[in-house]
Amino acid sequence: MKFKATVGLEVHLQLNTKSKIFCACSAEFGAPPNTQTCPVCLGLPGSLPVLNAEVLTKAIKLCLALNCEIAEEIRFDRKNYFYPDLPKGYQISQYDKPVGSKGRLAGIGIRRIHLEEDAGKLIHTSQGSLVDYNRAGTPLLEIVSEPEIQSPQQAYNYLLTLKSISEYLEISDCNMEEGSLRCDANISLNPVESEKLGTKVELKNMNSFRGVEKALEFEIKRQEEILSRGEKVIQETRLWDANKEITLPMRSKEEANDYRYFPEPDLPPFFVCREMVEKIKAEMPELPEERKQRFISQYKIPEYDASVLTSEKKMADYFEECLKFFPKPKTVSNWLMRDVLNFLKVEKITWEDFPLLAQDFTDLLKTVETKEISINMAREVFLEMLKSNKKAGDIIAEKGLKQVSDEKELAAVVDEVIRANPKSVKDFQAGKEKALMFLVGYAMRETKGKANAQVVQRLLRERLRC
Numbered sequence: 001m002k003f004k005a006t007v008g009l010e011v012h013l014q015l016n017t018k019s020k021i022f023c024a025c026s027a028e029f030g031a032p033p034n035t036q037t038c039p040v041c042l043g044l045p046g047s048l049p050v051l052n053a054e055v056l057t058k059a060i061k062l063c064l065a066l067n068c069e070i071a072e073e074i075r076f077d078r079k080n081y082f083y084p085d086l087p088k089g090y091q092i093s094q095y096d097k098p099v100g101s102k103g104r105l106a107g108i109g110i111r112r113i114h115l116e117e118d119a120g121k122l123i124h125t126s127q128g129s130l131v132d133y134n135r136a137g138t139p140l141l142e143i144v145s146e147p148e149i150q151s152p153q154q155a156y157n158y159l160l161t162l163k164s165i166s167e168y169l170e171i172s173d174c175n176m177e178e179g180s181l182r183c184d185a186n187i188s189l190n191p192v193e194s195e196k197l198g199t200k201v202e203l204k205n206m207n208s209f210r211g212v213e214k215a216l217e218f219e220i221k222r223q224e225e226i227l228s229r230g231e232k233v234i235q236e237t238r239l240w241d242a243n244k245e246i247t248l249p250m251r252s253k254e255e256a257n258d259y260r261y262f263p264e265p266d267l268p269p270f271f272v273c274r275e276m277v278e279k280i281k282a283e284m285p286e287l288p289e290e291r292k293q294r295f296i297s298q299y300k301i302p303e304y305d306a307s308v309l310t311s312e313k314k315m316a317d318y319f320e321e322c323l324k325f326f327p328k329p330k331t332v333s334n335w336l337m338r339d340v341l342n343f344l345k346v347e348k349i350t351w352e353d354f355p356l357l358a359q360d361f362t363d364l365l366k367t368v369e370t371k372e373i374s375i376n377m378a379r380e381v382f383l384e385m386l387k388s389n390k391k392a393g394d395i396i397a398e399k400g401l402k403q404v405s406d407e408k409e410l411a412a413v414v415d416e417v418i419r420a421n422p423k424s425v426k427d428f429q430a431g432k433e434k435a436l437m438f439l440v441g442y443a444m445r446e447t448k449g450k451a452n453a454q455v456v457q458r459l460l461r462e463r464l465r466c
Contacts, residue, residue: 076094187200322362326362414460440457
Protein backbone atom coordinates (compact mmCIF):
# COMPACT_ATOMS: atom_id res chain seq x y z
CA MET A 1 0.00 0.00 0.00
CA LYS A 2 1.24 3.48 -0.87
CA PHE A 3 0.93 6.37 1.57
CA LYS A 4 0.98 10.14 1.25
CA ALA A 5 2.29 12.63 3.80
CA THR A 6 0.46 15.69 5.09
CA VAL A 7 2.57 18.27 6.90
CA GLY A 8 1.78 21.49 8.70
CA LEU A 9 4.45 23.84 10.07
CA GLU A 10 4.37 26.14 13.09
CA VAL A 11 7.13 28.72 12.92
CA HIS A 12 8.09 31.03 15.78
CA LEU A 13 9.81 34.16 14.50
CA GLN A 14 11.45 36.44 17.06
CA LEU A 15 10.97 40.09 16.12
CA ASN A 16 14.05 42.31 16.23
CA THR A 17 12.66 45.04 18.47
CA LYS A 18 14.96 46.69 21.00
CA SER A 19 12.58 46.02 23.87
CA LYS A 20 10.23 43.18 24.80
CA ILE A 21 6.61 42.87 23.78
CA PHE A 22 4.93 44.07 27.00
CA CYS A 23 7.69 45.90 28.91
CA ALA A 24 10.72 48.13 28.40
CA CYS A 25 13.35 45.45 29.12
CA SER A 26 16.02 44.98 26.47
CA ALA A 27 15.46 42.11 24.03
CA GLU A 28 19.14 41.95 23.07
CA PHE A 29 20.59 38.44 22.76
CA GLY A 30 23.60 37.33 24.77
CA ALA A 31 23.37 39.38 27.97
CA PRO A 32 24.35 37.73 31.30
CA PRO A 33 21.54 35.51 32.65
CA ASN A 34 18.59 37.22 34.34
CA THR A 35 19.91 40.76 33.78
CA GLN A 36 17.13 41.79 31.39
CA THR A 37 14.08 41.31 33.55
CA CYS A 38 11.51 43.40 35.40
CA PRO A 39 8.29 42.82 37.39
CA VAL A 40 6.25 42.75 34.15
CA CYS A 41 8.15 40.02 32.27
CA LEU A 42 8.62 38.08 35.52
CA GLY A 43 4.88 38.27 36.19
CA LEU A 44 5.19 39.75 39.66
CA PRO A 45 1.98 40.79 41.46
CA GLY A 46 0.72 44.27 40.59
CA SER A 47 2.62 44.56 37.29
CA LEU A 48 0.71 45.40 34.11
CA PRO A 49 1.70 44.67 30.48
CA VAL A 50 1.73 47.42 27.82
CA LEU A 51 1.85 46.45 24.13
CA ASN A 52 4.98 47.52 22.22
CA ALA A 53 3.62 49.42 19.17
CA GLU A 54 6.56 48.41 16.95
CA VAL A 55 5.70 44.75 17.51
CA LEU A 56 2.25 45.26 15.99
CA THR A 57 3.71 47.20 13.04
CA LYS A 58 6.16 44.41 12.23
CA ALA A 59 3.41 41.81 12.53
CA ILE A 60 1.24 43.70 10.05
CA LYS A 61 4.21 43.95 7.64
CA LEU A 62 4.53 40.17 7.50
CA CYS A 63 0.76 39.75 7.16
CA LEU A 64 0.80 42.10 4.15
CA ALA A 65 3.77 40.30 2.59
CA LEU A 66 1.95 36.95 2.90
CA ASN A 67 -1.35 38.35 1.57
CA CYS A 68 -3.20 37.73 4.84
CA GLU A 69 -6.49 39.20 5.88
CA ILE A 70 -5.61 41.65 8.66
CA ALA A 71 -8.02 41.70 11.58
CA GLU A 72 -9.77 44.94 12.48
CA GLU A 73 -9.85 43.82 16.12
CA ILE A 74 -7.18 41.79 17.87
CA ARG A 75 -7.25 40.41 21.41
CA PHE A 76 -4.74 38.75 23.69
CA ASP A 77 -5.34 35.63 25.76
CA ARG A 78 -3.62 33.71 28.52
CA LYS A 79 -2.36 30.34 27.36
CA ASN A 80 -2.11 28.36 30.57
CA TYR A 81 0.47 25.65 31.13
CA PHE A 82 3.08 25.02 33.80
CA TYR A 83 6.76 24.82 32.98
CA PRO A 84 9.84 26.04 34.90
CA ASP A 85 10.82 28.62 32.25
CA LEU A 86 7.35 30.22 32.23
CA PRO A 87 7.44 32.69 35.13
CA LYS A 88 3.75 33.60 35.19
CA GLY A 89 2.41 30.05 34.73
CA TYR A 90 0.80 31.26 31.51
CA GLN A 91 1.90 32.82 28.25
CA ILE A 92 0.27 35.92 26.79
CA SER A 93 -0.72 34.85 23.29
CA GLN A 94 -3.65 35.15 20.87
CA TYR A 95 -6.38 32.57 20.43
CA ASP A 96 -9.46 33.52 18.41
CA LYS A 97 -8.44 37.06 17.37
CA PRO A 98 -5.00 36.81 15.68
CA VAL A 99 -3.41 39.65 13.71
CA GLY A 100 -3.73 37.93 10.34
CA SER A 101 -5.23 34.87 8.67
CA LYS A 102 -5.95 33.21 5.31
CA GLY A 103 -2.64 34.07 3.66
CA ARG A 104 -0.35 32.20 1.28
CA LEU A 105 3.36 31.47 1.19
CA ALA A 106 5.21 29.46 -1.49
CA GLY A 107 1.87 28.01 -2.62
CA ILE A 108 0.92 26.92 0.92
CA GLY A 109 -2.02 28.34 2.84
CA ILE A 110 -1.34 30.34 6.01
CA ARG A 111 -3.99 29.61 8.62
CA ARG A 112 -3.02 32.35 11.07
CA ILE A 113 -0.28 34.72 12.20
CA HIS A 114 -0.46 35.72 15.83
CA LEU A 115 1.63 37.55 18.41
CA GLU A 116 2.83 36.12 21.69
CA GLU A 117 5.57 36.46 24.27
CA ASP A 118 8.45 34.00 24.50
CA ALA A 119 9.22 31.90 27.56
CA GLY A 120 12.58 31.79 29.35
CA LYS A 121 15.33 29.26 28.78
CA LEU A 122 16.29 26.20 30.80
CA ILE A 123 20.00 25.43 31.16
CA HIS A 124 20.75 21.88 32.25
CA THR A 125 23.96 21.14 34.18
CA SER A 126 25.35 18.15 36.05
CA GLN A 127 24.27 19.82 39.32
CA GLY A 128 20.72 20.51 38.18
CA SER A 129 18.68 22.82 35.94
CA LEU A 130 18.93 26.62 35.88
CA VAL A 131 16.52 29.16 34.42
CA ASP A 132 17.47 32.29 32.45
CA TYR A 133 14.48 34.65 32.17
CA ASN A 134 16.16 37.13 29.79
CA ARG A 135 14.23 35.68 26.86
CA ALA A 136 10.90 35.73 28.71
CA GLY A 137 8.71 38.40 27.14
CA THR A 138 10.63 38.79 23.86
CA PRO A 139 8.15 39.27 20.99
CA LEU A 140 7.30 36.31 18.78
CA LEU A 141 5.21 35.90 15.66
CA GLU A 142 3.78 32.43 15.23
CA ILE A 143 3.09 31.53 11.61
CA VAL A 144 0.82 28.50 11.33
CA SER A 145 0.49 26.87 7.92
CA GLU A 146 -2.43 24.85 6.65
CA PRO A 147 -1.70 21.09 6.50
CA GLU A 148 -0.98 21.34 2.78
CA ILE A 149 2.73 20.53 2.63
CA GLN A 150 3.25 17.18 0.94
CA SER A 151 7.01 16.60 1.01
CA PRO A 152 10.13 17.42 3.05
CA GLN A 153 11.52 19.41 0.11
CA GLN A 154 8.37 21.53 -0.05
CA ALA A 155 8.68 22.22 3.68
CA TYR A 156 12.33 23.25 3.20
CA ASN A 157 11.43 25.64 0.36
CA TYR A 158 8.56 27.11 2.42
CA LEU A 159 10.94 27.88 5.30
CA LEU A 160 13.59 29.38 3.02
CA THR A 161 10.98 31.66 1.45
CA LEU A 162 9.66 32.75 4.86
CA LYS A 163 13.20 33.51 6.04
CA SER A 164 13.97 35.50 2.90
CA ILE A 165 10.79 37.60 3.16
CA SER A 166 11.38 38.27 6.87
CA GLU A 167 14.92 39.46 6.15
CA TYR A 168 13.71 41.76 3.35
CA LEU A 169 11.11 43.21 5.72
CA GLU A 170 13.89 43.61 8.34
CA ILE A 171 11.58 42.31 11.08
CA SER A 172 13.90 39.53 12.33
CA ASP A 173 17.49 38.36 12.00
CA CYS A 174 16.14 34.79 11.51
CA ASN A 175 19.13 33.33 13.35
CA MET A 176 18.20 29.75 14.20
CA GLU A 177 21.32 29.25 16.34
CA GLU A 178 20.20 32.08 18.63
CA GLY A 179 16.60 30.89 18.61
CA SER A 180 15.26 33.77 16.50
CA LEU A 181 13.55 31.31 14.19
CA ARG A 182 12.18 28.00 15.48
CA CYS A 183 10.01 25.45 13.76
CA ASP A 184 7.75 22.59 14.85
CA ALA A 185 6.14 20.22 12.38
CA ASN A 186 2.97 18.17 12.46
CA ILE A 187 2.98 15.16 10.16
CA SER A 188 0.57 12.34 9.38
CA LEU A 189 0.38 9.61 6.75
CA ASN A 190 -2.69 8.12 5.12
CA PRO A 191 -3.30 5.79 2.16
CA VAL A 192 -3.05 7.55 -1.22
CA GLU A 193 -6.66 6.70 -2.10
CA SER A 194 -8.00 8.01 1.25
CA GLU A 195 -8.87 11.62 2.05
CA LYS A 196 -9.04 11.01 5.80
CA LEU A 197 -5.91 12.29 7.55
CA GLY A 198 -3.89 9.85 9.61
CA THR A 199 -2.74 10.15 13.22
CA LYS A 200 -0.77 13.33 13.78
CA VAL A 201 2.76 13.29 15.21
CA GLU A 202 4.46 16.50 16.34
CA LEU A 203 8.19 16.98 15.71
CA LYS A 204 10.34 19.32 17.81
CA ASN A 205 13.99 20.27 18.38
CA MET A 206 14.85 20.96 14.74
CA ASN A 207 17.51 23.67 14.70
CA SER A 208 18.05 24.09 10.95
CA PHE A 209 16.02 24.02 7.75
CA ARG A 210 17.92 20.92 6.63
CA GLY A 211 17.12 19.45 10.04
CA VAL A 212 13.41 19.95 9.38
CA GLU A 213 13.77 18.30 5.97
CA LYS A 214 15.71 15.31 7.34
CA ALA A 215 13.37 14.89 10.32
CA LEU A 216 10.36 14.75 8.00
CA GLU A 217 12.13 12.26 5.71
CA PHE A 218 12.87 10.00 8.67
CA GLU A 219 9.37 10.31 10.10
CA ILE A 220 7.71 9.50 6.77
CA LYS A 221 9.79 6.34 6.50
CA ARG A 222 9.12 5.40 10.16
CA GLN A 223 5.35 5.82 9.83
CA GLU A 224 5.27 4.00 6.48
CA GLU A 225 6.92 0.98 8.10
CA ILE A 226 4.43 1.01 11.00
CA LEU A 227 1.38 1.29 8.73
CA SER A 228 2.73 -1.34 6.31
CA ARG A 229 2.82 -3.81 9.21
CA GLY A 230 -0.84 -3.12 9.89
CA GLU A 231 -0.07 -1.31 13.16
CA LYS A 232 -1.28 2.11 14.33
CA VAL A 233 0.81 5.27 14.62
CA ILE A 234 0.76 6.67 18.17
CA GLN A 235 -0.19 10.32 18.59
CA GLU A 236 2.83 11.83 20.30
CA THR A 237 5.51 14.48 20.35
CA ARG A 238 8.91 13.35 19.09
CA LEU A 239 12.32 15.01 19.26
CA TRP A 240 14.76 15.15 16.37
CA ASP A 241 18.25 13.87 17.21
CA ALA A 242 20.49 15.62 14.67
CA ASN A 243 23.55 13.50 15.51
CA LYS A 244 21.82 10.14 15.00
CA GLU A 245 19.39 11.58 12.41
CA ILE A 246 16.39 9.90 14.03
CA THR A 247 13.27 11.02 15.89
CA LEU A 248 12.77 9.88 19.47
CA PRO A 249 9.57 9.82 21.58
CA MET A 250 9.21 12.74 24.00
CA ARG A 251 5.67 12.41 25.32
CA SER A 252 2.38 10.80 24.34
CA LYS A 253 -0.51 13.07 23.42
CA GLU A 254 -3.28 10.51 23.31
CA GLU A 255 -4.67 11.70 26.63
CA ALA A 256 -3.39 15.28 26.41
CA ASN A 257 -5.91 18.06 26.80
CA ASP A 258 -5.72 21.23 24.74
CA TYR A 259 -4.19 24.30 26.34
CA ARG A 260 -6.58 26.30 28.48
CA TYR A 261 -7.08 29.80 27.07
CA PHE A 262 -8.65 32.70 28.95
CA PRO A 263 -9.02 36.33 27.82
CA GLU A 264 -6.11 38.46 29.06
CA PRO A 265 -7.80 40.86 31.53
CA ASP A 266 -4.84 43.27 31.71
CA LEU A 267 -4.83 44.10 27.97
CA PRO A 268 -7.80 45.70 26.21
CA PRO A 269 -8.90 44.81 22.66
CA PHE A 270 -6.86 46.62 19.99
CA PHE A 271 -8.48 48.03 16.87
CA VAL A 272 -6.37 48.17 13.72
CA CYS A 273 -7.53 51.12 11.63
CA ARG A 274 -7.32 51.00 7.83
CA GLU A 275 -5.21 54.18 7.81
CA MET A 276 -2.52 52.41 9.83
CA VAL A 277 -2.50 49.43 7.47
CA GLU A 278 -2.34 51.66 4.39
CA LYS A 279 0.54 53.65 5.88
CA ILE A 280 2.50 50.44 6.57
CA LYS A 281 1.67 49.14 3.09
CA ALA A 282 3.04 52.34 1.50
CA GLU A 283 6.32 51.85 3.37
CA MET A 284 6.76 48.18 2.41
CA PRO A 285 10.16 47.42 0.86
CA GLU A 286 10.78 45.56 -2.38
CA LEU A 287 10.25 41.85 -1.65
CA PRO A 288 12.29 38.91 -3.05
CA GLU A 289 10.00 38.05 -5.98
CA GLU A 290 9.70 41.69 -7.03
CA ARG A 291 13.46 42.15 -6.82
CA LYS A 292 14.05 38.98 -8.79
CA GLN A 293 11.85 40.20 -11.65
CA ARG A 294 13.58 43.59 -11.60
CA PHE A 295 17.02 41.96 -11.76
CA ILE A 296 15.93 39.97 -14.81
CA SER A 297 14.57 43.00 -16.66
CA GLN A 298 17.07 45.64 -15.50
CA TYR A 299 20.32 43.65 -15.56
CA LYS A 300 19.44 41.11 -18.28
CA ILE A 301 20.61 38.14 -16.23
CA PRO A 302 19.06 34.64 -16.38
CA GLU A 303 16.15 33.81 -14.11
CA TYR A 304 18.28 31.25 -12.24
CA ASP A 305 20.91 33.90 -11.44
CA ALA A 306 18.25 36.34 -10.28
CA SER A 307 16.65 33.69 -8.05
CA VAL A 308 19.95 32.89 -6.33
CA LEU A 309 21.01 36.53 -5.96
CA THR A 310 17.71 37.65 -4.43
CA SER A 311 17.28 34.64 -2.12
CA GLU A 312 19.19 36.58 0.55
CA LYS A 313 18.75 40.32 0.95
CA LYS A 314 22.40 40.94 1.84
CA MET A 315 23.53 39.06 -1.25
CA ALA A 316 21.22 41.09 -3.47
CA ASP A 317 22.40 44.31 -1.80
CA TYR A 318 26.05 43.32 -2.34
CA PHE A 319 25.39 42.51 -6.00
CA GLU A 320 23.90 45.94 -6.66
CA GLU A 321 26.69 47.64 -4.70
CA CYS A 322 29.25 45.88 -6.92
CA LEU A 323 27.53 47.16 -10.05
CA LYS A 324 28.17 50.74 -8.95
CA PHE A 325 31.90 50.10 -9.42
CA PHE A 326 31.82 47.45 -12.14
CA PRO A 327 28.67 47.53 -14.35
CA LYS A 328 29.00 43.98 -15.70
CA PRO A 329 26.00 42.15 -14.14
CA LYS A 330 26.65 38.66 -15.52
CA THR A 331 30.34 38.71 -14.56
CA VAL A 332 29.54 39.83 -11.01
CA SER A 333 26.74 37.27 -10.78
CA ASN A 334 29.04 34.44 -11.86
CA TRP A 335 31.66 35.33 -9.25
CA LEU A 336 29.14 35.72 -6.44
CA MET A 337 27.34 32.46 -7.17
CA ARG A 338 30.49 30.41 -7.68
CA ASP A 339 33.42 31.78 -5.72
CA VAL A 340 31.83 33.83 -2.96
CA LEU A 341 29.08 31.34 -2.10
CA ASN A 342 31.64 28.54 -2.06
CA PHE A 343 33.82 30.55 0.33
CA LEU A 344 30.86 31.20 2.66
CA LYS A 345 29.95 27.52 2.62
CA VAL A 346 33.50 26.33 3.35
CA GLU A 347 34.03 28.88 6.13
CA LYS A 348 30.49 28.33 7.48
CA ILE A 349 29.78 32.06 7.65
CA THR A 350 26.97 34.29 6.40
CA TRP A 351 26.92 37.32 4.11
CA GLU A 352 26.99 39.39 7.28
CA ASP A 353 30.58 38.27 7.83
CA PHE A 354 31.89 38.42 4.24
CA PRO A 355 35.00 40.62 4.66
CA LEU A 356 35.51 42.21 1.22
CA LEU A 357 34.04 45.60 0.42
CA ALA A 358 32.24 45.73 -2.92
CA GLN A 359 34.78 48.21 -4.31
CA ASP A 360 37.75 46.01 -3.38
CA PHE A 361 36.03 42.93 -4.81
CA THR A 362 35.25 44.63 -8.11
CA ASP A 363 38.82 45.97 -8.36
CA LEU A 364 39.80 42.31 -8.68
CA LEU A 365 37.20 41.69 -11.39
CA LYS A 366 38.54 44.67 -13.35
CA THR A 367 42.00 43.07 -13.54
CA VAL A 368 40.46 40.10 -15.36
CA GLU A 369 38.41 42.36 -17.62
CA THR A 370 41.54 44.29 -18.67
CA LYS A 371 43.47 41.00 -19.05
CA GLU A 372 45.97 42.10 -16.42
CA ILE A 373 45.66 38.62 -14.91
CA SER A 374 43.90 35.44 -16.00
CA ILE A 375 40.68 34.25 -14.38
CA ASN A 376 42.54 31.35 -12.73
CA MET A 377 45.06 33.78 -11.25
CA ALA A 378 42.19 36.00 -10.16
CA ARG A 379 40.74 33.15 -8.16
CA GLU A 380 44.06 32.68 -6.39
CA VAL A 381 44.23 36.41 -5.69
CA PHE A 382 40.64 36.32 -4.38
CA LEU A 383 41.56 33.69 -1.79
CA GLU A 384 44.69 35.62 -0.84
CA MET A 385 42.63 38.80 -0.38
CA LEU A 386 40.35 36.94 2.04
CA LYS A 387 43.32 35.49 3.88
CA SER A 388 45.57 38.56 4.10
CA ASN A 389 43.08 41.44 3.88
CA LYS A 390 45.27 43.00 1.16
CA LYS A 391 44.09 44.75 -2.00
CA ALA A 392 44.08 42.88 -5.32
CA GLY A 393 46.62 45.25 -6.92
CA ASP A 394 49.06 44.84 -4.04
CA ILE A 395 48.91 41.03 -4.20
CA ILE A 396 49.39 41.03 -7.98
CA ALA A 397 52.44 43.30 -7.68
CA GLU A 398 53.98 41.41 -4.75
CA LYS A 399 53.65 38.00 -6.39
CA GLY A 400 54.48 39.17 -9.91
CA LEU A 401 51.25 37.74 -11.26
CA LYS A 402 50.62 40.25 -14.03
CA GLN A 403 49.59 38.43 -17.18
CA VAL A 404 51.93 38.54 -20.20
CA SER A 405 50.02 39.63 -23.30
CA ASP A 406 52.83 41.20 -25.29
CA GLU A 407 53.00 39.31 -28.61
CA LYS A 408 56.73 39.75 -29.11
CA GLU A 409 57.45 38.30 -25.69
CA LEU A 410 55.01 35.43 -26.20
CA ALA A 411 56.30 34.70 -29.73
CA ALA A 412 59.59 33.49 -28.23
CA VAL A 413 57.67 31.26 -25.82
CA VAL A 414 55.57 29.82 -28.65
CA ASP A 415 58.67 29.06 -30.75
CA GLU A 416 60.20 27.20 -27.81
CA VAL A 417 56.97 25.22 -27.28
CA ILE A 418 56.96 24.16 -30.94
CA ARG A 419 60.61 23.07 -30.80
CA ALA A 420 60.08 21.07 -27.59
CA ASN A 421 56.96 19.19 -28.75
CA PRO A 422 57.36 17.94 -32.34
CA LYS A 423 54.90 15.03 -31.89
CA SER A 424 52.08 17.29 -30.65
CA VAL A 425 52.81 19.69 -33.51
CA LYS A 426 52.42 16.87 -36.06
CA ASP A 427 49.24 15.66 -34.32
CA PHE A 428 47.67 19.11 -34.57
CA GLN A 429 48.67 19.50 -38.19
CA ALA A 430 47.08 16.08 -38.80
CA GLY A 431 43.77 17.46 -37.50
CA LYS A 432 43.88 16.55 -33.82
CA GLU A 433 42.55 19.69 -32.09
CA LYS A 434 43.33 18.37 -28.60
CA ALA A 435 47.04 18.55 -29.40
CA LEU A 436 46.78 22.33 -29.59
CA MET A 437 45.39 22.47 -26.06
CA PHE A 438 48.38 20.44 -24.89
CA LEU A 439 50.72 22.98 -26.48
CA VAL A 440 48.86 25.88 -24.86
CA GLY A 441 49.07 24.13 -21.49
CA TYR A 442 52.80 23.61 -22.00
CA ALA A 443 53.22 27.35 -22.64
CA MET A 444 51.25 28.17 -19.49
CA ARG A 445 53.48 25.89 -17.41
CA GLU A 446 56.61 27.45 -18.90
CA THR A 447 55.40 30.94 -17.97
CA LYS A 448 54.04 29.83 -14.58
CA GLY A 449 50.54 30.69 -15.66
CA LYS A 450 51.35 34.27 -16.65
CA ALA A 451 50.93 33.92 -20.41
CA ASN A 452 47.68 35.13 -21.96
CA ALA A 453 46.27 31.78 -23.10
CA GLN A 454 44.16 33.32 -25.88
CA VAL A 455 47.17 35.09 -27.40
CA VAL A 456 49.28 31.92 -27.11
CA GLN A 457 46.59 29.90 -28.86
CA ARG A 458 46.31 32.40 -31.71
CA LEU A 459 50.09 32.55 -32.21
CA LEU A 460 50.32 28.74 -32.25
CA ARG A 461 47.59 28.48 -34.89
CA GLU A 462 49.28 31.13 -37.06
CA ARG A 463 52.69 29.41 -36.92
CA LEU A 464 51.52 25.85 -37.33
CA ARG A 465 49.35 26.60 -40.35
CA CYS A 466 52.07 28.40 -42.27
